[in-house]
Structure formats: C-alpha cells, structure tokens
Amino acid sequence: MDIDDFGPKEPTCRMLEANDKRAYFIVRDWNLETANSLRRVMLAEVPTLAIDTVEVLDNTSVLADEFIAHRLGLIPLIAEDVDKLIDFRDCDCEDSRCDNCSVTLRLKAKCTGNDVMKVYARDMVIESMPPSDKLGQPVITDAEGNGSCIVKLRKGQAIDMRCIAKKGIAKEHAKWAPSAAIGFEYDPANKLHHLDLWYEGDDPKKEWPVDETRVDLDGGPEKTDEPFNYDAVPERFFFDVETVGGLSPDSIVNNGIKVLQQKLASVIKELTGVDEASAGLDGAQSPTMDGGFGNDGYGNDGGYTTPGYGGANAYAGGTTPYGATPYGGAPGW
Amino acid sequence: MEGSKILCNAKLINDNPNTQGRDYVKQKTHAEENLPDRFELFILDEGQQKIEVREETKVPNTTVFTFNKEDHTLGNLISQRLLKYDYITFSAYKVPHPLFATFELRVTTDGSITPKDAVVRCCKDVIQDLSKVSMSFQGEWLNQKIIEEGQRDAEVRDQGNY
Incomplete structure (x- = not known):
C-alpha cells in the first residue's frame, strides 16, 4: 500500500462524553498500532x-506497619503538576525526599473517645513544600469529603x-496508574471478522448482544449483500478513559500522547545521534499543521509539531521523566 | 509486592506505653530477594545502550535493531507502521524472552533508503500523527466540556423553578 493512500486522511477525534471522571471519544482515520500503543502508554x-x-513513627493500631504502608501507597494523590517534580532516581538529594522530587505527607491520629475512630485520607497533611498547591493532596470524591479509609482506631490507639x-x-x-480503566474497541459490529464469536446454538448473532x-x-451493521473486503483495516477507535482522580x-x-512522542523522539535521537531539538529544525511546521503529513513527500523533515513543546514548557529543563530528554533544554524551542 | 517501602528508623512516641521501639529497615524475604526490581523494565542498566544496531550480512539492506528497556508498545508500533511504506520489504519484531524488557526489530528495505533512516522517518511520522490527534482531542474536549457544563447548569436552573 502506498503511503499516500492514508496520507491525506488526518486522524480526528470526536468526543462523546467529557467530564471530571471520564473521557469517552472516538478517533477516526487512525491505525490500530498507534491507537493500541497510546492505550498501553496511558x-x-x-x-x-x-x-x-x-516512616513509621508510631503504630499501635491493630494493623501491621506493612499493611498500613501498603494501604497508604494505594491512596490516589492529586498529580496534576507532577511534571514539576523530577524523577527521584535522578535527584541529587540524600535518600530522595527533597522538595524537588517528592511530597511529604504526615498522617497523625490518636483515638481518645470511646467510639471507634476511622482515619481517612483527608487526615493526611502535606508537610513539605510541593511545587504547586494541590500537588500531593489526597483525592477526595465522596460526598462526605473523607476520601479513602485507611485504618480504624480504638481508644488509646x-x-x-x-x-x-x-x-x-x-x-x-x-x-x-493514572486510569481506573481504559475502554478500547474497534469495529463493534465485527465487520472485519477479527472476532470469531463463540456460540452454543446455531447462530452467534442471536447469542451475542450488540x-x-x-x-x-x-x-452501521455489516452489509451482507456485499462481498467481504479483505483489505479493510480498522480505522475508528473507541476510547473510554476513566480516571482514578489524580489526573x-x-x-x-x-x-499519554506526550510520553509516546518522547519515546519515539528518543529513538530518533539514538539512531541519528542528533538531539532533534538542538539540531535547530527551523523547518518545523506551524502549529496548525495545514501543510503537514504526506504533502512534502518527505523531502523535508517537518520536525515535531507538538503543541506544548515550546521553550517554556515543563519538559524543557532537561528533566523529562525516566531520563530520556529528547526535547531537553534546547534553544529555539 | 508492597504498595510502599517501610522505613522504620522511627523514634518512639513516649507517651504511649504500648509502642515498641522499632529500629530496622524491613528485611527482604527470600522470595523478594529473587524478584527483579520492577524499574528494570524501563531504566537502562549500567552502560547499556537504548538501541543496538546490527547489520545483517547475509541479507542485503537488512538491519536488526535491539531496543533495550522497551516493549510491545514501541515494537508493534514501529514494525507495523513500517509495513505501510512501499520501500520496506520486511519488518517484524520479537521479544526474545518475556522476562527481559527488550525487543528485536528486523527491517529490510528495497535499497532506496537504509533501514535506519526508514525507522527514523517512521518515528517522525508517528510523532506528527500523534500531534494531530492531540490537537483534535484538546479542541473536542473543551467543546464537549462546555456543552456538558451548560446542560448541568440548565438542569440546576430548571430545578430552581419548580
């Protein structure tokens, strides 16, 4: 297949639902491998x-230290500005707990009354100075404003x-994990016959809900009067991204898109030996990308046209997550 | 695996007689000692290269790239995408062993371009593609968000009228 066959068609999104918990959208005119990679990355x-x-300073509850530590680890924290933190493995600080690479929360509770006391995520207080106000606060979505329950205490504990x-x-x-669940589907009518439906009776169509x-x-559903198209490939993808609450x-x-782009950029950098960013690709396309993909016949490398890779963005300081700094600290970006 | 590591170099809280002094960093169990660190899945070993390039001498225009600390996310993406260019005659990847975070990508071209340049070009195209999706997504997200918020406001207003 010639590259121009899919060159002119640009991938576009269509949002079906957008709220604080969920992004439910379709991407049209895309390909399965990139869509699946995006799913995996997210x-x-x-x-x-x-x-x-x-650090356990005191624990007289009925739960073991390890047990509570495990529960604490699973509490979702607001991570909207994590980009401002550097990776703790790259940080110079001792035992990796400085304000550049971590947020410290203190959980301190004692039961003095006769009733059983529940300790919730909301009882955690940020002790350090995180780079932004909300970063590191426990995610609270319930109506009472408690957050997750961590431990119960009796009197004196x-x-x-x-x-x-x-x-x-x-x-x-x-x-x-940023997402509680990611729904991913293509070809719900099974027109491409990628699925071989299991059935007990005579007709799988009767047994499978649509x-x-x-x-x-x-x-629309499969057209039975047309011959099967063996060249058909999936082009429309349903994504249903549900958040845990941190992002x-x-x-x-x-x-997710950014991380995947960085991954690919690190491949380019590794193979060409040039940091794409510092190579000064003046031919970078306009952010509108009207004259983009496939039009130039690959004669010129359009450079990256990612919005948000401007000089002032969070990744520009050469501190991309996990070491790879494809866009790092480059002039002119 | 534990949700988080425990560090107990803690001071005793004096006013509580039930507290036992703990002065240890939790020992690893036997099973945990054999368990490879999970970060080995994405952090390069000491002195390890991200990509090792090996020219295949028996077949012309063929290169085998070994990607270290990468998985199917990149392997499938690049190998499948390469097949769409007409100068590629062969492209496939394999993960030699599931316990090691590495994959081998084998690329053969028709000679008009080196396999290395083909991979680089492919990566650039995917990056552009993703940018388009990103732009389109952001626009759509804002639109839909405004619509849904408008609906919610309208509902609230309707309820107030009753």
Whole structure:
C-alpha cells in the first residue's frame, strides 16, 4: 500500500462524553498500532504521584506497619503538576525526599473517645513544600469529603506516619496508574471478522448482544449483500478513559500522547545521534499543521509539531521523566 | 509486592506505653530477594545502550535493531507502521524472552533508503500523527466540556423553578 493512500486522511477525534471522571471519544482515520500503543502508554507509562516510602513513627493500631504502608501507597494523590517534580532516581538529594522530587505527607491520629475512630485520607497533611498547591493532596470524591479509609482506631490507639510520595509510572507499580480503566474497541459490529464469536446454538448473532449506539457510530451493521473486503483495516477507535482522580481524563490522554512522542523522539535521537531539538529544525511546521503529513513527500523533515513543546514548557529543563530528554533544554524551542 | 517501602528508623512516641521501639529497615524475604526490581523494565542498566544496531550480512539492506528497556508498545508500533511504506520489504519484531524488557526489530528495505533512516522517518511520522490527534482531542474536549457544563447548569436552573 502506498503511503499516500492514508496520507491525506488526518486522524480526528470526536468526543462523546467529557467530564471530571471520564473521557469517552472516538478517533477516526487512525491505525490500530498507534491507537493500541497510546492505550498501553496511558495504562502503564503516564507518570503520577503515589506514596512510596513510609516512616513509621508510631503504630499501635491493630494493623501491621506493612499493611498500613501498603494501604497508604494505594491512596490516589492529586498529580496534576507532577511534571514539576523530577524523577527521584535522578535527584541529587540524600535518600530522595527533597522538595524537588517528592511530597511529604504526615498522617497523625490518636483515638481518645470511646467510639471507634476511622482515619481517612483527608487526615493526611502535606508537610513539605510541593511545587504547586494541590500537588500531593489526597483525592477526595465522596460526598462526605473523607476520601479513602485507611485504618480504624480504638481508644488509646494511635498512628503517626511520615509518607514520602514520589513520581512514578504504573509499569513499576500499579499504584501509579493514572486510569481506573481504559475502554478500547474497534469495529463493534465485527465487520472485519477479527472476532470469531463463540456460540452454543446455531447462530452467534442471536447469542451475542450488540451495542447499537456504537455500531451506528461505526457506520452501521455489516452489509451482507456485499462481498467481504479483505483489505479493510480498522480505522475508528473507541476510547473510554476513566480516571482514578489524580489526573483529569484529558490530562491522561494528553500526557499519554506526550510520553509516546518522547519515546519515539528518543529513538530518533539514538539512531541519528542528533538531539532533534538542538539540531535547530527551523523547518518545523506551524502549529496548525495545514501543510503537514504526506504533502512534502518527505523531502523535508517537518520536525515535531507538538503543541506544548515550546521553550517554556515543563519538559524543557532537561528533566523529562525516566531520563530520556529528547526535547531537553534546547534553544529555539 | 508492597504498595510502599517501610522505613522504620522511627523514634518512639513516649507517651504511649504500648509502642515498641522499632529500629530496622524491613528485611527482604527470600522470595523478594529473587524478584527483579520492577524499574528494570524501563531504566537502562549500567552502560547499556537504548538501541543496538546490527547489520545483517547475509541479507542485503537488512538491519536488526535491539531496543533495550522497551516493549510491545514501541515494537508493534514501529514494525507495523513500517509495513505501510512501499520501500520496506520486511519488518517484524520479537521479544526474545518475556522476562527481559527488550525487543528485536528486523527491517529490510528495497535499497532506496537504509533501514535506519526508514525507522527514523517512521518515528517522525508517528510523532506528527500523534500531534494531530492531540490537537483534535484538546479542541473536542473543551467543546464537549462546555456543552456538558451548560446542560448541568440548565438542569440546576430548571430545578430552581419548580
């Protein structure tokens, strides 16, 4: 297949639902490999913030230190500005707990009354000076404003813990996962026959429910009178990104795209030996990208046209997550 | 695996007689000692290169790239995307062993371009593609958000009228 066959068609999004919890959208005229890579990146490689080290100063609750430490690790923290933190493995500070690479939260509670006391995520107080106000605060979404319950205390029991939250990715531990779930589907009507539906009776169509709305969005059900097109490839992708609360759904998608672009840029840098950014690609296209993909016949390398890679962005300081600094500290960007 | 590491070099809280002094950093269990660190999946080993390039001498215009600390996210993306260019005659990847975060990408071209340049060009194109998706997504997100907020406001107003 010639590259120009898909050159003129540009991938476009169509949003079906957008709120604080969920981004439900379709990408049209895209390809399966890139869509799947984006899905994988959003699941496992978008950096967020989570408690990684716990100093136990006091614990007379019925739960073991390890047990509580595990619970603390899983508490979602607001991570909207994690870009401002550097990776703790790259930080020069001793035992990696400085304000540049971590946020310290203190959980201190003692039960004095006769009733059982519940200690919630809201009881954690930020002790350090995080780079932005909200960064590191526990995510609270319930109506009472409590957040997750960490431990119950009886009279006289107390806990006192210093929790050091760090930036990380879900590849290392699932507590850093930005998304609670990512729905991903293409071809809901199974027109491409990528699925071989299991059935007990005579007809799989009778036994399998059909998502009518999605089928309509994907160009209607299969036309049985037409011959099967063996060259057809998936072009429309349904994404349903649901957040844990630390990052907004659109940040997950945008950061996912950024991380994937950085990955690819690091490949380019490694193979060409040139830091693309410092090579001064003056031929970089305008942000509108009207004259983009496929039009120049690859005669000139258009450079990257990512919005947000301007000189003043968070990645420009040469401190991209996980070492690769494809866009790092470059002049003219 | 634990959610977070414990560091107990803590001072005793004096006013509580139930507290036992703990002065240890948690020992690893036998199983944990054999467990490879999870960050080895994405952080390069000491002196390791991100990509090792090996020319295939038996076949012309063929290169095998070994990507270290990368997985199917990049492997599938690059190998599948390369197949769409007509100067590529072969492109595939494999993960030699599932416990090691590495994959090998083998690329053969028709000779009009080196495999290395082909991969670089492919990566650039994907980056541009992603930029377009990103732009389109941001616009759509804002639109939809405004619409949904408008609807919610309208509902609130309607309820106030009753």
